[in-house]
Structure formats: C-alpha cells, structure tokens
Amino acid sequence: MELRATGTLPSSPEILRSRVASGAPQYVPADSVTLGSLPVALEPRGWRAAAPPLAPAASPTARAVGFDPTNLDPTVRPQDNFYQYAVGGRIARSPIPDDKPSWGVDAELVAQTQEKLRGILEASAGRRNPLVATPEQKIGDFYASGMDVAAIEQAGAAPIRPWLDRIAGIEDARGLQDAVAAMHADGMHALFSFGATPDAKDSRNVIGEAFQGGLTLPERDYYLSQEESQKDVREKYLSHLENMFTLLGRLPDAAREAAETVLRVETKIAEASLSRAEMRDPNALYHPMDRSLLRELTPSFDWQSYFANIGRPDIESINMATPDFFIKMNGLLRDTPLEDLKTYLTWRVATENAEFLSSNFEQEDFNFAGRTLKGVQSQQPRWKRVVKHTDDYLGEALGQKFVEQNFSAEAKARALDMVENIKGALREKIVTGWMSEETKREALAKVDTMVAKIGYPDKWKDYSGLVVDRGLFGENVARARAFHARENLAKIGKPVDPTEWEMTPSTVNAYYHPLKNEIVFPAAILQPPYFDVNADDASNYGSIGATIGHELTHGFDDEGAQFDAQGNLRNWWQPADEAEFKRRADGVERQFNEFVYDGQRTDGKLVKGESIADLGGLELAWTAYKNATEGDPAPRTDDGFTPDQRFFLNYALSWATNLRPEYAHLILSTDPHPLPQFRVLGPLANLPSFHAAFDVKPGDPMARPEEQRNRLWD
Ligand SMILES: [Zn+2]
Incomplete structure (x- = not known):
C-alpha cells in the first residue's frame, strides 16, 4: 500500500503484511x-543535466512558487488529455538516462536525495x-x-x-x-x-x-x-x-x-x-x-x-x-x-x-x-x-x-498541519456521506485512531549488535x-512496536499499514516539488496533499476496508454499506480495465486498491484545500493559472514520468500501481472540481460519462 512502485521491483500488495x-x-x-x-535494486538516481528542478530550492524568505509553463504541451487541449497538456513539455525534455528504467519528477527527487546521501x-x-x-x-x-x-x-x-x-x-x-x-x-x-x-x-x-x-x-x-x-x-x-x-x-x-x-x-x-x-x-x-x-x-x-x-x-x-x-x-x-x-x-x-x-x-x-x-x-x-x-x-x-x-521543524509542522486538515476533510465526508450511522461510527473510529508518522522515527533503530x-x-x-x-x-511472540518504520527517512515514497492503521511519510518525499514550505496551498494540496489523501484512503480501499480501527481483520461494514462500497470500487476497476498501453491492458483488479486511493485521495485533498483557503484574499494568478488550476497541474506534475517499454510492461504485469499517466487521466475524468477548473464539457475525453462516473467519498 505504498504510494508508488519502489523502483526496485514493482511494489506489491505484500506491504499489507510486512512480510519481510x-x-x-x-x-x-x-x-x-x-x-x-533479484538484485534489480537499481533505483532511478543520480541524474544531473537537462531539466532544472521545477521548484527553486527553498529560501529563508517565504515566496510563492508558481507553475512553470514550460512543463506544458500547449498543442494539446487540457480537456482532451490532461496528462499530456500538463506535463508534455516536461517529459519531452527529460529523456531517460541510459542507466534508468524510467525518468520523471520522482526519479529527479530520488537523484537529488542520492547526491545528499553520497555527501x-x-x-x-x-x-x-x-x-x-x-x-x-x-x-x-x-x-x-x-x-x-x-x-x-x-x-x-x-x-x-x-x-x-x-x-x-x-x-x-x-x-x-x-x-x-x-x-x-x-x-x-x-x-x-x-x-x-x-x-x-x-x-x-x-x-x-x-x-x-x-x-x-x-x-x-x-x-x-x-x-x-x-x-x-x-x-x-x-x-x-x-x-x-x-x-x-x-x-x-x-x-x-x-x-x-x-x-x-x-x-x-x-x-x-x-x-x-x-x-x-x-x-x-x-x-x-x-x-x-x-x-x-x-x-x-x-x-x-x-x-x-x-x-x-x-x-x-x-x-x-x-x-x-x-x-x-x-x-x-x-x-x-x-x-x-x-x-x-x-x-x-x-x-x-x-x-x-x-x-x-x-x-x-x-x-x-x-x-x-x-x-x-x-x-x-x-x-x-x-x-x-x-x-x-x-x-x-x-x-x-x-x-x-535536510528536514526542518517547520516542514514537519506544516506537513502535520496538512495531515490534520485532510483527516478533517475525511471526517466531514464520512459524516455527511453515504454510509449508515453504524458504519459511520466505525469509519470515524478508524480515522481517529489512525497514526500519522512524519519525517523520521521518534526512536532510531539500534545497530549496536x-x-x-x-x-x-x-x-x-x-x-x-x-x-x-x-x-x-x-x-x-512480542507486542508490535509502534515506533517502528518500514521505510527509511531518505525514501521518496509513503505508505499505509492496515494492521497498524498508520500513514507514514518519510522526510525525503516531503521535499519540492511534492511539498514546498514556500508554495501556496493549491500547489501543496494538489501534490503532497493528494498523496496524504491517497494513504488515508488506503485505510478504506478494497484491502484496507477489511481492517478495523485497531488494525484487526474484521468486517465492520453494514451489509448495505458494504454493497455500496463494492459498487463504487467495481466502477473504478472497470474504468482501469479500459486503459491500454502498447497492446497491454491494465488489470483493473490488480490496481483497484491504488486507484481507489488515488480517486479518494484527490477528493479529500480538494476538500481540505478548499477548507484551508476559505476566505483567502486575492489568490495569486501571476503564472497565468488560478489556484484551482494549479492544484490539478501540480497533481499531474507529481506523476510526470517517462518509462521504457520493457519497464512499463513489467509494471503492468506485476504492480498494483497503474502506469503514471493513467493515475492522472483516470481519477480526474471523474471529478467535477477538475471539470470546472479546466472548463471540461460533457463529451470531452477528460469527462467520463455521468452514469459511469466514479466517486469514493463524494
Ligand atoms: Zn498506494
């Protein structure tokens, strides 16, 4: 239940039970x-050249970070293919280095982290x-x-x-x-x-x-x-x-x-x-x-x-x-x-x-x-x-x-604040949403007991032996x-140690652990362009906010929904709610079955959990962003975009990736995560907030027909 493929071998449902x-x-x-x-552990790392990092390095004086228009492919309409529109320019100028299976925003951040570790x-x-x-x-x-x-x-x-x-x-x-x-x-x-x-x-x-x-x-x-x-x-x-x-x-x-x-x-x-x-x-x-x-x-x-x-x-x-x-x-x-x-x-x-x-x-x-x-x-x-x-x-x-x-107290505090806001959005959606009262009670308990770990462990592992x-x-x-x-x-035979982490602080990734009911964000993913203490809320909620929402939603995806507030495998759903949840999840599965890459179909069943998490995560991040910015004076639009547009552009940017065909096929065959472009095209086609931001009309490719539209929390 990680955010993304790990770059070693594609990640898999096994994180579900840390079967180390x-x-x-x-x-x-x-x-x-x-x-x-198989020691395929060759992470995409260590590249230097071509595209400059999108967001300038953090400076001590706060300043807003806009969306870089050179990321766009202006020859494509956002209503037709939002992924290509939003990041086509960026991926065109970021060829895959010879020693990498893929290259993108994620890999660039990994490469920067790698340089720091080398030092x-x-x-x-x-x-x-x-x-x-x-x-x-x-x-x-x-x-x-x-x-x-x-x-x-x-x-x-x-x-x-x-x-x-x-x-x-x-x-x-x-x-x-x-x-x-x-x-x-x-x-x-x-x-x-x-x-x-x-x-x-x-x-x-x-x-x-x-x-x-x-x-x-x-x-x-x-x-x-x-x-x-x-x-x-x-x-x-x-x-x-x-x-x-x-x-x-x-x-x-x-x-x-x-x-x-x-x-x-x-x-x-x-x-x-x-x-x-x-x-x-x-x-x-x-x-x-x-x-x-x-x-x-x-x-x-x-x-x-x-x-x-x-x-x-x-x-x-x-x-x-x-x-x-x-x-x-x-x-x-x-x-x-x-x-x-x-x-x-x-x-x-x-x-x-x-x-x-x-x-x-x-x-x-x-x-x-x-x-x-x-x-x-x-x-x-x-x-x-x-x-x-x-x-x-x-x-x-x-x-x-x-x-x-590399990880400031300020960054930790702001990330925690975002987690709390997104949890708040989830509570709000549960309370006003489609579940019965009994199921709502259990779901809210699950949100309340969910632990968020940010940056690094409170207790470091002891290597003295x-x-x-x-x-x-x-x-x-x-x-x-x-x-x-x-x-x-x-x-x-011992009690679970609640202080333990299953990723290192320098990992550019995140996870939800259903048996511990915890969401975990290592320091390395809390860096630009995913998270920038100097960026506005629209940018941060669109990227790291969607990731936080993604991990929270894993607590309720096709696997996570089967575990309760204490992390126990127990069905806490009223039958009618369970049927409704399944109906929504099956819609997501059907939608992803439609995505084909180079002759190979996406396995909707395999990617169901991650795709539910992407959709639900975006819904949560959007609501939290709206709550956080309510009453904000004069939103900045000096990069040519409204904040609402910047929210979705930054979401797309977080998935900007070039993949070698061999690697793309490996992901399609083995990885519970859909290919990056489908993680943008899939969820956004369902979202009215996105349609409003980019003037997407019925009949546009980015608008899924109303009767087939998927929603998780909304
Ligand atoms: Zn995930």
Missing part, C-alpha cells in the same frame, strides 16, 4: 523479497579509525568497503564460497531442509518465506507467518505465460542462469543442465503460487496453525527442526498464509531429486549475492535484471549502487544524518542481512 521474510533488510520492500531478490557517506568514510562503533562509523565503513573495488575484484566469489560448499555437501533431505532454514536465518530466500507480522486478527501482537516465495523472476506469470514476450524473457533467463553457473565454475554442458534444472524447479514453485490479484484478499491469507496441523499439511517438511534452525524453537503456531502453496511445496520436496534441489539452492545463493561480488557476477546480474527485465541500457555508477545498499541495510543510521541536514568494518563488502552485507533476519525473527 526471514530477515531481508526491513526496508527492502517486502515484494522484492518474495520476488526472489554524508563520503564524509563519514573519510573519518578513519573512530574509537567507538558509532552509527557514523558503520555507514562510513559499509560505504567504504562497497567502494573498495580492488578488494572486491580480488575476492571473486569468496564471500559465498562457504555457502556453496555447504550446499554441495548436502547428503539427504534433512540436510537440504537444514540448509533452507540456515539461509532464512541469514536473511536469504529459498523455497518459501518466513517472517514476523502483526497477527491480522490480533494486531497488537506479532506472529510468525509462512508465505509463498522462492521465485527469482518477478511474478508467477513470467514462468507460466505463453505470450511470446514472456517466452522470450524465459529464454534469456535460461542463458543468464547458464552464464552464472559458468561463473561458479561449472563446465558448459553442466551449466546448461543446471540452468534447465533451476527453471524447472522454479516453474513448479510458480504453479503452486497465488497470483498477485489473488493475494489482495486478506481473509484468504489467514490460516493460523499449530505444529500438529503443520505436520499434517506438509509431512515431508519438518517444521520443528525448521523453527529450531532459525533460532526460534519456541514457536508453537504460525499463520500459514498460503496453505495450497505449502501442500504443493511438500510434493515438490518429496518428488524432486535431491541434486536438483541443491542446484536450485546454489542458484539462490548466487543470485542474491551477485551484486555484492566481483564485476563478472555483478555485470551478468545486471544484464538480466536491469537490461532484460527493465530495458535499462547501462549500469549505474558504483557509488549510486553502494549508496542504495547502505540505505537498504543501515537506513536509519544514514537517515539520522539525512534528516539533521551489528559489526561493520572495512573488510570485504560481501561479508559486511552478509552480516547486515543476518542482523536484520535475527531482528525480524526476534519480534515473533
């Missing part, structure tokens, strides 16, 4: 874990031999070891050699299962996922959850689809596997055979997996089971030793999120030759670590994960990748420095990954 499988760094979005952690890391790395192990020492040493190319080259595959030897030495099914558990305990992913999550029906407490997993390609359809484009990706995947096994030292025939084995095993896992759309039903993912039930479900997998091997022999019961998957996994373990499963584990170790090893591994990994899957032309400079890894593994140590330098030094980078990463895995597994 046995200990990926908490901040690597859960989806990239389930997706097998922090280089300064920290420059301070040698501190006497105590401070957060600054850890980020400095982590970064320095990642930049020590000579040592990394010389080591080759050495950091994963102990794992490869261990897997090669497996002699029986027991040894194999022990190795899977050991990989999980070290934060690597194989076969399935296991980790801590709030209990969906008792959300103050953390339980263990077993979830489908073990795939390397982004989604099960990559293995199963008969479309030519997907078959082509599978061919390239086979070559990639073969190349990687060759790098691991296998002879050509053996490497090819190993590649085919991995694809065969992963295809079986894919056949056992639910689709992403199917995973949007939280009730379908809730099956508490004790040990004896687990034994019955998977007689070929020994959960008792698994729990012991991950360091939690005390676990008595868990949530088995995807029972059918585990039944099939049981069959896979029983019927697959041991050598094939060993080959699969070898592959998992190699692919998860390739980006931390010598350049031959790293480049082979990029060729597939970057070039084939996302269409990226060249690899990002090393420093950007290492900055990203440092943020993934030590994000709150780095984040402390980042907010010290993690050793970071200037030795091999791959070893620093392995220790950090294991640290996060241990930390994750240690939560099971």
Whole structure:
C-alpha cells in the first residue's frame, strides 16, 4: 500500500503484511523479497543535466512558487488529455538516462536525495579509525568497503564460497531442509518465506507467518505465460542462469543442465503460487496453525527442526498464509531429486549475492535484471549502487544524518498541519456521506485512531549488535542481512512496536499499514516539488496533499476496508454499506480495465486498491484545500493559472514520468500501481472540481460519462 512502485521491483500488495521474510533488510520492500531478490535494486538516481528542478530550492524568505509553463504541451487541449497538456513539455525534455528504467519528477527527487546521501557517506568514510562503533562509523565503513573495488575484484566469489560448499555437501533431505532454514536465518530466500507480522486478527501482537516465495523472476506469470514476450524473457533467463553457473565454475554442458534444472524447479514453485490479484484478499491469507496441523499439511517438511534452525524453537503456531502453496511445496520436496534441489539452492545463493561480488557476477546480474527485465541500457555508477545498499541495510543510521541536514521543524509542522486538515476533510465526508450511522461510527473510529508518522522515527533503530568494518563488502552485507533476519525473527511472540518504520527517512515514497492503521511519510518525499514550505496551498494540496489523501484512503480501499480501527481483520461494514462500497470500487476497476498501453491492458483488479486511493485521495485533498483557503484574499494568478488550476497541474506534475517499454510492461504485469499517466487521466475524468477548473464539457475525453462516473467519498 505504498504510494508508488519502489523502483526496485514493482511494489506489491505484500506491504499489507510486512512480510519481510526471514530477515531481508526491513526496508527492502517486502515484494522484492518474495520476488526472489533479484538484485534489480537499481533505483532511478543520480541524474544531473537537462531539466532544472521545477521548484527553486527553498529560501529563508517565504515566496510563492508558481507553475512553470514550460512543463506544458500547449498543442494539446487540457480537456482532451490532461496528462499530456500538463506535463508534455516536461517529459519531452527529460529523456531517460541510459542507466534508468524510467525518468520523471520522482526519479529527479530520488537523484537529488542520492547526491545528499553520497555527501554524508563520503564524509563519514573519510573519518578513519573512530574509537567507538558509532552509527557514523558503520555507514562510513559499509560505504567504504562497497567502494573498495580492488578488494572486491580480488575476492571473486569468496564471500559465498562457504555457502556453496555447504550446499554441495548436502547428503539427504534433512540436510537440504537444514540448509533452507540456515539461509532464512541469514536473511536469504529459498523455497518459501518466513517472517514476523502483526497477527491480522490480533494486531497488537506479532506472529510468525509462512508465505509463498522462492521465485527469482518477478511474478508467477513470467514462468507460466505463453505470450511470446514472456517466452522470450524465459529464454534469456535460461542463458543468464547458464552464464552464472559458468561463473561458479561449472563446465558448459553442466551449466546448461543446471540452468534447465533451476527453471524447472522454479516453474513448479510458480504453479503452486497465488497470483498477485489473488493475494489482495486478506481473509484468504489467514490460516493460523499449530505444529500438529503443520505436520499434517506438509509431512515431508519438518517444521520443528525448521523453527529450531532459525533460532526460534519456541514457536508453537504460525499463520500459514498460503496453505495450497505449502501442500504443493511438500510434493515438490518429496518428488524432486535431491541434486536438483541443491542446484536450485546454489542458484539462490548466487543470485542474491551477485551484486555484492566481483564485476563478472555483478555485470551478468545486471544484464538480466536491469537490461532484460527493465530495458535499462547501462549500469549505474558504483557509488549510486553502494549508496542504495547502505540505505537498504543501515537506513536509519544514514537517515539520522539525512534528516539533521535536510528536514526542518517547520516542514514537519506544516506537513502535520496538512495531515490534520485532510483527516478533517475525511471526517466531514464520512459524516455527511453515504454510509449508515453504524458504519459511520466505525469509519470515524478508524480515522481517529489512525497514526500519522512524519519525517523520521521518534526512536532510531539500534545497530549496536551489528559489526561493520572495512573488510570485504560481501561479508559486511552478509552480516547486515543476518542482523536484520535475527531482528525480524526476534519480534515473533512480542507486542508490535509502534515506533517502528518500514521505510527509511531518505525514501521518496509513503505508505499505509492496515494492521497498524498508520500513514507514514518519510522526510525525503516531503521535499519540492511534492511539498514546498514556500508554495501556496493549491500547489501543496494538489501534490503532497493528494498523496496524504491517497494513504488515508488506503485505510478504506478494497484491502484496507477489511481492517478495523485497531488494525484487526474484521468486517465492520453494514451489509448495505458494504454493497455500496463494492459498487463504487467495481466502477473504478472497470474504468482501469479500459486503459491500454502498447497492446497491454491494465488489470483493473490488480490496481483497484491504488486507484481507489488515488480517486479518494484527490477528493479529500480538494476538500481540505478548499477548507484551508476559505476566505483567502486575492489568490495569486501571476503564472497565468488560478489556484484551482494549479492544484490539478501540480497533481499531474507529481506523476510526470517517462518509462521504457520493457519497464512499463513489467509494471503492468506485476504492480498494483497503474502506469503514471493513467493515475492522472483516470481519477480526474471523474471529478467535477477538475471539470470546472479546466472548463471540461460533457463529451470531452477528460469527462467520463455521468452514469459511469466514479466517486469514493463524494
Ligand atoms: Zn498506494
């Protein structure tokens, strides 16, 4: 339930239950874990040139920030295609850099943030031999070891050699299962996922959850689809596997055979997996089971030793999120030759670590994960990748420095003020809206208990148990990954820690967590052009305001609506209200089914939650903006636009993005977020406030016919 795709692998409904499988760094979005952690974590970052940042840097003296007319494409009427009209000029002058899958306002902000993080890391790395192990020492040493190319080259595959030897030495099914558990305990992913999550029906407490997993390609359809484009990706995947096994030292025939084995095993896992759309039903993912039930479900997998091997022999019961998957996994373990499963584990170790090893591994990994899957032309400079890894593994140590330098108390106060106004708009709409009194009471309770976290955590994560030094980078990463895995597994059986964050402060994104009923806005998204303390309300409510409204509305989207004010999975809707909500949600699904990109249709069911959140978020932001500016004297129009127009122009601007076709197709196949242009065209076509601002008439493409118009809160 994040605002946008993360740029690693597309984000997915998995944030719903922070299924940070046995200990990926908490901040690597859960989806990239389930997706097998192909190291596609090459965020669009680090660009400098061409388009100047839209909004000038904040200055100490307040001044209004208008809309830059060079963003427009004046050859297009706003009534015909508002996205193209509002940002056509901007996207035309912002070509995608070779090392990025996409480029836009979001990526530019990420790039600026990346530069700031680099400054922090280089300064920290420059301070040698501190006497105590401070957060600054850890980020400095982590970064320095990642930049020590000579040592990394010389080591080759050495950091994963102990794992490869261990897997090669497996002699029986027991040894194999022990190795899977050991990989999980070290934060690597194989076969399935296991980790801590709030209990969906008792959300103050953390339980263990077993979830489908073990795939390397982004989604099960990559293995199963008969479309030519997907078959082509599978061919390239086979070559990639073969190349990687060759790098691991296998002879050509053996490497090819190993590649085919991995694809065969992963295809079986894919056949056992639910689709992403199917995973949007939280009730379908809730099956508490004790040990004896687990034994019955998977007689070929020994959960008792698994729990012991991950360091939690005390676990008595868990949530088995995807029972059918585990039944099939049981069959896979029983019927697959041991050598094939060993080959699969070898592959998992190699692919998860390739980006931390010598350049031959790293480049082979990029060729597939970057070039084939996302269409990226060249690899990002090393420093950007290492900055990203440092943020993934030590994000709150780095984040402390980042907010010290980049997030003012004034910005925090203004953002909080906006959150309160938008919450107020939501209360107002619930009170005057279409729900019955009983449902209204529950909905209002949910708004009242919803927590807003702004900027950075009140309590920083404690990394004192993690050793970071200037030795091999791959070893620093392995220790950090294991640290996060241990930390994750240690939560099971304890109360939920309300101070925890699931994104780092330097992440340009936001999220709603249904089990914690909280909305979270890291410092890095509270920057221009999304949020500018010097901009007028129209601009801020149109961009960050719509985002705040988006996250609030997630509490009521097709998934979020199933959780109550305490974050428990419980149906609190009166039947008639539920039917009305469903009718509205289905309208949004139908509308998005109509959007086609390059021959590929948007999956309305997959993007339903995000599209509901976009529509509802805009409705809330608009009302809050109107409330906040009521009685304002003489609105400024010196940029040629009314404030109402600026509200929608800034909304469109927040989605201005160029995408490579490969990446656009990847998003369409896997991401619960619609393509950026549809996030503008879709919701606005429904909104009377937009139609009035830009004189959109019935029959214009930007006016959805009255009888098909979607509304969420209004
Ligand atoms: Zn969202």
